[in-house]
Amino acid sequence: MPDLPGKKVGIVSCSGEELPEGTVTRLAALMLLEQLRPADTVTICLPLFLAGGEGDRAFARFYPTIAIDGCDKRCAARGTEMYSGQPAASIIVSDLVASHGLDKLEGSRHLNEAGHLAVEATAAQAAGLVDELLHKHWNRTAGAVEENLAFEAQEPIQATCSCGSGVPVQEVYINGEAVTLIALPTIFQQFHDSGKPASENTTRELIETVKVYNPISPDQENAYAETLARDYAAFCAQQETLK
């Protein structure tokens, strides 16, 4: 497998600046990213799904995500679903405040005591969800959790800044139609670095690897194979000219 970002859970908070609950989402996300599960989580700013590139929009297709919303508008969950992929889990702070019997939250800029308690409760719930998700298998092709599969051990890595979390993507043409393939630049690079020549065997390997990160229906495999063979040969030729 290519050396893509390790298995982590993506955290998307609504960050809503106008409500104390929005501030709770932001601070809870930070607590999770910096203190509770720094090696297991990565974040992205919600607006980057629109303002960023394809790599940013691929975020929730690549990582199982937890959406942390302040209110029932559910901007983080709905925004992630609309522009990136279905969140694997969701927390709504206003519901959590009610279920924990906390006092009214006040101060979007400076939280009151109830707000700080809500931050801790939200972060703790999110940490539990992270642990659950990491013990399940996230099928990147289906964009869903698969049960009953073995846990893949992961190396601890520092939490990634939101702007650096884009997944590499590349546009290719399948039967004349533009298709964006997640992770293709990294896959090509790693195949080339491993000394794999542009050949029929390599194309078969490429297809299998690309399918891990992208949905390819059986009836389209030949078209993908043709495109990948051609583009990988071009990639190898380009690499040779750089030597």
Next chain:
Amino acid sequence: MTSPTQKVMIVPCSGIGKAYGTVSREAAYAVTEDLRPTKTRLVPLALLVLGDEDSRTDIASYPVITIDGCKLACAAKMVRQSGGTVVKEFAVLDGYRRHKDLKPQGIAELNEGGQKLAGVLAEEVTVVVDGIMSRNHGGENA
């Protein structure tokens, strides 16, 4: 855009990965809560991402000042994509380049340098807000 201008919309980036995002948010709070509370309103980016009708109407009806943390300029891009007019774009990174002594650190809690940088940016934003209001109301401020 309506005339005369009654409010200026302030849109900070909602970044949580860098201290610059926190500075942008703190500067926006300083303008909308402390410096010009009656003349400005903070619009959260998350609502624009979702296409919230009230927020879209506000940014389409009033002049908008954006405060972005980094060069990705999510706030400015989102406002334009949502049909708003950005009168002035501020970038925290540019502000820091002008005030190298105010290095922002800390995301959940800004250090003193970050707080001061937010204050400097807030003052700069206020000057622009006052300019907009002066043009529309013949010099009335605050």
